[in-house]
Amino acid sequence: MMDELDWVSIKSGILEMARKRGAEVARVGDPALLEDAEPGLRPSDLLTDVKSMIVLGGAAPRAAEWQSPRVEVMETVGTADRMVALGSSVARHIEDTYGYYALNVPTATDQDDKAFLDFKAAAIAAGAGSPSLAGPVLDPTYGFLYLTVILTTLPLPVDGPLQEAACPAPQCVEMWDEKGTTPCMAVCPIDDGGCLGGEIQEGLVIKRRYDADRCRDRVYHYWTPGYQAALERALDEPDARKRKMILYGSFFTRTMWSITYSGVSQGQCFECIRACPVGTEQRVLI
Amino acid sequence: MTTVEGEVEATDPGDLEVVTNAIKQVGITAGATLVGVASADAFNEYVPVGHRPEDFLPGAQSVVVAASLGPTNAAWQSPNRRLMEITGYDFRENVASIVIAEHIERTHGYLAMHAPALPTSGQQPPLSMMLSAVLAGLGTRSIAANIILNPTYGIMFFAAAITTMRLTPDHQLEENVCPARSCVRMYEMEGKTPCMAVCPADEGGCIDATIEDGEITSSFFDRERCSTRAMNFGIRGHIKQVEILTGINDRDERRELLYSDDFRRNMSSIGRYKESVSQCFECMRVCPVGRYRRKLK
Numbered sequence: 001m002m003d004e005l006d007w008v009s010i011k012s013g014i015l016e017m018a019r020k021r022g023a024e025v026a027r028v029g030d031p032a033l034l035e036d037a038e039p040g041l042r043p044s045d046l047l048t049d050v051k052s053m054i055v056l057g058g059a060a061p062r063a064a065e066w067q068s069p070r071v072e073v074m075e076t077v078g079t080a081d082r083m084v085a086l087g088s089s090v091a092r093h094i095e096d097t098y099g100y101y102a103l104n105v106p107t108a109t110d111q112d113d114k115a116f117l118d119f120k121a122a123a124i125a126a127g128a129g130s131p132s133l134a135g136p137v138l139d140p141t142y143g144f145l146y147l148t149v150i151l152t153t154l155p156l157p158v159d160g161p162l163q164e165a166a167c168p169a170p171q172c173v174e175m176w177d178e179k180g181t182t183p184c185m186a187v188c189p190i191d192d193g194g195c196l197g198g199e200i201q202e203g204l205v206i207k208r209r210y211d212a213d214r215c216r217d218r219v220y221h222y223w224t225p226g227y228q229a230a231l232e233r234a235l236d237e238p239d240a241r242k243r244k245m246i247l248y249g250s251f252f253t254r255t256m257w258s259i260t261y262s263g264v265s266q267g268q269c270f271e272c273i274r275a276c277p278v279g280t281e282q283r284v285l286i
Numbered sequence: 287m288t289t290v291e292g293e294v295e296a297t298d299p300g301d302l303e304v305v306t307n308a309i310k311q312v313g314i315t316a317g318a319t320l321v322g323v324a325s326a327d328a329f330n331e332y333v334p335v336g337h338r339p340e341d342f343l344p345g346a347q348s349v350v351v352a353a354s355l356g357p358t359n360a361a362w363q364s365p366n367r368r369l370m371e372i373t374g375y376d377f378r379e380n381v382a383s384i385v386i387a388e389h390i391e392r393t394h395g396y397l398a399m400h401a402p403a404l405p406t407s408g409q410q411p412p413l414s415m416m417l418s419a420v421l422a423g424l425g426t427r428s429i430a431a432n433i434i435l436n437p438t439y440g441i442m443f444f445a446a447a448i449t450t451m452r453l454t455p456d457h458q459l460e461e462n463v464c465p466a467r468s469c470v471r472m473y474e475m476e477g478k479t480p481c482m483a484v485c486p487a488d489e490g491g492c493i494d495a496t497i498e499d500g501e502i503t504s505s506f507f508d509r510e511r512c513s514t515r516a517m518n519f520g521i522r523g524h525i526k527q528v529e530i531l532t533g534i535n536d537r538d539e540r541r542e543l544l545y546s547d548d549f550r551r552n553m554s555s556i557g558r559y560k561e562s563v564s565q566c567f568e569c570m571r572v573c574p575v576g577r578y579r580r581k582l583k
Contacts (some may be wrong), residue, residue: 101360
């Protein structure tokens with residue numbers, strides 16, 4: 001345990017450790033900024049006397065995965081769990097090294113499928129990205145990243161929100177001015193069976209529409225909701241042979257693989273992010 | 287118990303103890319909090335054929351056991367009890383045991399494997415991690431659900447690597463960690479320990495025991511009842527729901543169960559929290575062993 005704590009050095013040490021272990025973005029936010037969230041979603045609901053909120057972003061699909069001609073690659077390769085392991089490791093490091101409480105906020109959901117904490121709000125508060133028309137928080141350099149949030153009683157200096165939003169990117173503003181849409185809205189238009197809509201004025205997003213249920217159905221096509229739907233169909237099927245076909249069919253099997261092996265965030269639909277220009281330079285390799 | 291901290295000095299391949307310590311350090315570096323070693327032969331006294339290291343790796347000489355702490359201290363403190371229900375942990379001990387096995391094969395040329403620990407028949411694991419931990423000197427059984435308690439850390443999570451390499455085994459702990467002195471005092475005054483008080487077997491709970499002269503003279507643990515609480519959401523919960531679903535004839539009633547929060551949580555548990563979640567940790571919450579370590583700033 002250190003006698004005199006130099007918070008700036010401690011912060012840079014923790015964030016450096018996180019970066020070495022795979023975080024592309026590592027920043028600290030003020031948990032008080034999230035205290036006006038509904039009860040149950042506030043940082044202090046999870047950790048009394050929380051002082052800092054460390055937000056780590058990383059583990060995005062690799063460049064090759066984005067390039068793969070087989071859609072099944074992105075559909076089944078989950079990378080988000082790496083961030084969970086990293087968050088747990090950073091939390092343990094804080095407790096072991098500095099003697100302050102730290103917990104990695106679960107990425108799974110609480111009762112009634114509610115999140116334990118609004119990760120997007122935490123990332124925005126820490127400057128680990130800014131909101132986007134497509135939905136995910138975008139880092140100006142890396143674009144879409146998976147997030148993990150560590151709450152701690154360690155009073156670290158706060159980074160705060162980004163000064164400039166990553167979305168809309170200049171190319172998207174240009175496209176909006178010309179065609180009245182952006183790449184993400186064009187690929188998934190809410191008024192044409194898609195999930196995204198919005199308006200841009202003077203380079204700023206002034207309105208956003210998002211069909212969360214429809215999006216979830218596509219992003220998690222093979223996950224728990226798919227399993228529930230297939231099981232329901234099987235149980236409703238009076239013909240034993242047809243029931244067997246459903247139960248032993250590819251769709252049912254894939255839902256089970258998805259639930260148990262692929263991790264939660266598998267990008268079964270990633271089309272808005274595929275079209276998003278923010279961070280695309282990271283996906284261009286030889 | 288031998289623990290390794292910091293860098294291990296230069297390894298002389300001829301010195302078994304130094305080699306053993308170096309292998310332990312590999313586990314610590316890979317994320318384990320403690321690493322202990324048991325002799326493979328030591329299992330023979332306690333478990334039948336089919337559950338001994340030799341049954342999984344012919345010629346097994348040693349079992350290297352990695353221990354980690356599970357949820358962070360902050361998770362224990364969280365006012366949202368459901369956080370502990372689903373937090374699980376990062377399975378560092380599993381990573382450590384796999385790294386240890388790889389290290390032994392690559393560096394020393396002996397066979398080594400991650401020990402099979404998940405139940406394959408009923409609730410019996412192929413190789414008991416609890417017994418492995420006891421034999422490796424990492425802890426002793428407790429009144430509280432037979433959980434292995436380490437004298438310093440209390441509850442820990444264990445994984446092991448079985449190897450044909452002969453290593454220097456650790457000694458089993460000479461003193462039982464449970465009951466702690468404060469528990470003995472409470473038992474003498476009230477006839478129960480903190481864990482028995484929080485989960486009494488004769489009042490719908492899982493734990494009972496008698497203590498004489500500071501030693502456990504009998505203990506009772508209702509494993510079936512405990513498992514429905516500690517693993518309320520998960521494989522067993524899901525199987526139960528499927529059984530119920532097949533017995534419901536009304537389509538709407540089936541839908542209600544299929545799309546219920548309970549059903550979703552079971553699926554989440556299977557997919558995300560894996561086997562070790564803390565859906566009931568009350569006996570450990572009140573256990574004094576290692577509790578002072580959970581008090582931070």
